[in-house]
Amino acid sequence: MRFVSLVSKTAPLDNVHCRKAVLYAADTAALQLTRGGPTAGSRHGNMLPPTIPGSDDYDPFGLTDGEPQRELARKELRACGKPAGFTTRLAVRNTSDREIQSATALQSALKAVGITVEIDQYDATRFVEDTSSPGTVKKKGYGLIMLGWGADYPTGSGFLRPLADGRLITASGNTNYSQVDDPGINDLFDRATAETDAAEAARIHRRINHAVTDGAYYLPITADKVLNYRSPRLTNVYVHDAYGMVDFQALGTGDGASG
Template sequence: MRGASSAKWVAGAIVIALAATACGGGDDDGGSKGSGKAGGTFRMGITEPVAIDPYNAQESEGTLVTDNLFTGLYEPTADGKVDAALATSKKVSKDGKTWTFTIKKGTKFSNGEAVDAESFIRGWNRVAVKTAASDVAYHMAGIAGFADAQSGKATTMSGLSAPDPYTLQVKLSAPDFEFYIKTTHTVFSPVPKVAGDAKNKAYNEAPIGNGPFKMQGKWEHNKSITLVRNDDYGLTKAHLDKVQIDILNSANGVTLEYQGFESGQYDWARMPTPQLPAAKAKYDPQGEWIQQDMSGMNYLMPITDNGPLKNVKAREAVSYAIDRDAIIKGVFQGMYTKSTTILPPSFTDVYQKDLCTSCIKQDKAKAKQLAAEGGLKPGTTIEIAYNTGAGHEEWVQAVKQQVEDVLGVKVKSTGKPFAELLADQQKPGATGMYRFAWGADYPTPDNFLYPLLDTASINKDANGKVTGDNRARYSNKKFDDLLSQARGTEDQAGRNAIYKQAEKVALDDMALIPLWNRTQLRLANTKKYAGLKMDFHEDPNLAEISMK
């Protein structure tokens, strides 16, 4: 997931707020989660999402809404496990290519339509077709027939079938013993018949789902989104009556969140980076400060097929030129830790500390040497683009100054609204580097390595626009082959060993430039609400919050 997650995964998800296996079904007792009191309107602010329809929900803002409107086969828990939601059982063939899921009977969409196997098939095909132009369709790439749907040769995926109304069978084009984990992504949501195709504007702006909440009215762009409790939810019902989400100006969204919390307008907030020490000092003693290490990572994303960073040595030069320790101390007040890997340290079984040698310590001499060897001449202009309103200005300026001072290049820093930044990354001929963050949509290393770095995740259209998440345009057959090998390995330890090899290949190519690991910081109104914490996607756990 853009920023924006085996045994010991810690929760992971999306954008850092710097100054986005069980087999039983869920509870069906008709009650609310936990023992808290029902009622209340939970208030918070976000910036404008890219989408709230599951066919293209992709960053923290959109995922927050979509995840509460829809329920799929499996759900990730806050600590990175995978629990069954609508799947009451799963079975995989010995060759890892056929999965069979039994779906809980008796649940329905908020319009009264039954949720069955055809609902899932409908939702998945709606995403995969070429006309959808979904940025997150690649999560389905392993399903047989996906390539034909993406190319326009077919309108459905041949690998999906329903042997009976509540049995979903999925045939894959290659073995994948972790496929069920991928179904925790909102792109695998079921949809009702009224959803139509992905370009159904009425549904895009007021999705009808089967989750713990439903829309009240429609998405008022750049203004608000309102959710209300779905009292017909087929699993354990939420407590909150309503969630009021204000859509804030992207130029200063985090500042407005913080001010809103201070004034009592909001019950959840991120903070501008310069305010972190004061906010911690004030709210930590009151029990309203949340600080949690997550499975997200922060990088600079270099465009690897065009421009001044096309050469691997030029990318290494930039990495060596950055003094991560100085930025963490000066900008982040010591609240973060530097990254030396692509995969987060919370992925303990695959973590390879200091795999990125250029990330360990600034080395000016090495940076200059590599810049010369990589054709990065003094005076060259490199653009670094970042999203405004999320507190990135301070550290971006620090990186800009360091790279300019060490390499003698000119770094042009450009701030853009988040949706515009994401669109800019996709453009044909993109160049330079981008502020980039990622947290796992589902808890497996595959969800970092495949979407960000596999050739299949570039997904260029006829005009050269990238519609996948490999926006660095990184392509290495050895890396791709290792990921395919990992997916086809049934043994977890064996998969982990291959993931480690793949990560090393990518870092040898400096496909991404690691910066710092993700520690998420939030303010939460624990005086009024009980059970308030960060979920897997680093959002408030809306379906579990109750009044005190």
């Protein structure tokens, strides 16, 4: 997933209505184009990728429609006490042209409802270290962070827990970039972990995903798609479930006669 983290401890994004204003104001079609268009990634309305058990088409903010919903954004701004808008800072790596273009597209869309985004093109050698430190994020006043994320294991827990379990927030090396700390969500993670039935665990992770989505903690940009060509001489080719990619160590070569 490619997404923007909305840091819930950075004012005024510590107010859910201000976070919702960002989601409603975003031009997701423009953001998708910065990632390479529909062939490179699909618009997605929530934070659980289509390949993970428990994923569905939940889209309470209409993100898959591709159009900014400015009147709804202005309504949320009034609800969070910022009817004229507000200013926030966005951190993005300075080595990724696509991410810089995404940051610029988001900046333009939010400006239309009065939200000013100051883009900080961050030194890539320090980006991960600093954005994974809540103290540094607070010191620099980051309300938005441009990121990408993939699961180490193809489960709801493998993808969502590092992003949304409040008990995993650490002073350094933090991956809960939005600093989500909701007791209800934390409890659901425990229930999913204790569940021995895979189908029921997937249902619980769906509930977690809906709760994280409803909280407007993250703005999904795209669920990435990758097309891999392989030579007909390549043998023993399969996609590893855990990594969503070809298991390179298993590859061999042949004469290509069997295709």
